[in-house]
Amino acid sequence: MNRRTVLEATLLGTALAAAAPADAQTTPPQPARQSRVTARDGTSLFVQDWGAGRPVLLLAAWTFNSGIWGSHIVALNAKGYRCVAPDRRGHGRSDMPMTGYDLDTLTDDVAAVIEQRDLRDVTLVAHSMGSIEAVNYLARHGGERIARLVLVAPTTPFLVQTEDNPDAVPKPMIDAQNAAIAQDFPRWMGENEAPFFMLDTPEVTRAWIREMMLSVPLPVALACRRTISFADLRAAARGIDRPTLIVHGDKDASAPLELTGAKTAALIKGSKLSVYEGAPHALPLTHSARLMSDLLAFMAA
Template sequence: MASRPLYVTAKDGTSLFAQDWGTGKPVLLLAAWTFNSSVWGSQIVALNAKGYRCVAPDRRGHGRSDMPMTGYDLDTLTDDVAAVIEQHDLRDVTIVAHSMGSIEAVNYLARHGAERIARLVLVAPTTPYLVQTEDNPDAVPRTMVDAQNAAIAQDFPKWMGENEAPFFMPDTSEITRAWIREMMLSVPLPVALACRKTISFADLRAAAKGIDRPTLIVHGDKDVSAPLQLTGAKTAGLIKGSKLAVYEGAPHALPLTHSARLMSDLFAFMDA
């Protein structure tokens, strides 16, 4: 561990923090919008116990990484992921990406190739394309995207409170909810809004079609943040040979609400 860097350097000089635990085949864990790598703690412990090495970066502007004014576009964020993979010399990698992490993962394969990647796991993905256009009619209208962003810009804590209930399960503990609220609010609002816009307008339909690695997509059928039929199901239809696992009654925060089932499916997929 002493020889492994706690930080990697992005193309523009931004310092990116990355947890790196364990030995064995590597698993790269990419977090959701306004989440940092701390959210993967339970998964890291479980993966380490099974003999996997876990690398989990904090996205720029999040957690312990630098907070530059720029670089929250899709390609820069993707290049940040590439910097983590390359500077940690990760090979035969399983990428596990939750929510926003999915756009970085899918774009990584299109932009940097699959040479270092063994397989892909998308957890409640926001791919392939969220916003409604003429050639993407069954998606979220631009006016709705703009209204949500305006509400966040006006009062982020209020917006979080109004949207919290369907994000978790009814039995999710208050201390877990408070932890996530604090994590989300620790991200500067300009960063949160810039990332949210990147998620909304990332068109990864062509990139998803080009994926040739074994892919598992896990999605809840009660996901309000990224509805199954708009995201996970569409993504599965684009990635040849992918497997879609639908969790009945499950919301968006699957690593928090359905960790045991997620890990069981993940181990079965990686060991196949």
């Protein structure tokens, strides 16, 4: 670039600046959203925060991180929604403390995200383990900031068999599953992979999920699994007074419909249960288009 070209470019820039409205010259740039939220115990939580408009908070499944919601975030942003998706402590890019994997601490982490991002009129979407955090959030922190609730293949209301919960999973069976995970997590994943996906789920997707799950430290994975198993959220579900959509596959081997989604729907007054025929547990992956359609319709109602 020669001196004349530089001079012309400088003069043009000066002229454009002079012609611009005064407020355009003085308005400071908007601060960028930070990728971190600090939990009550100081744990740093990684948060994806994309788009503008009414917020949708996306909570992931056991050993999944916020990356699972990528295509949903893009689709919701295109429809004018803001999407906020945290990595649970011990997962993804969040800190990995030795403690804090009990239900109330995990729930308070969700509250920290909502409060520090000042989210209001929120559609709370929770897959699998995320459902216990979502339901407990409404019981523990109230529904002032929550407009509606979507539970995708939930593990609520209570998985373990007790005298007052006879049609559930016997504790010895839960203990045996946890022992198998503790002994050889990759092998356990391989033995349980087939019913988690659809037959046409690509290998690249399966490999991505295996890598995601194995990236979670085993003590964290086991602690979270124990929290899922023994979280009794029957009373919390009965207290929900927000419009609620529950989506569940009738071939879900991880959280069978009759033990989880159907029982949760029976407890939440006025909730709608949508059953996907032939669908497994990984609905955000295997049935993403249908799930997105149902979600958009529910939020527009």
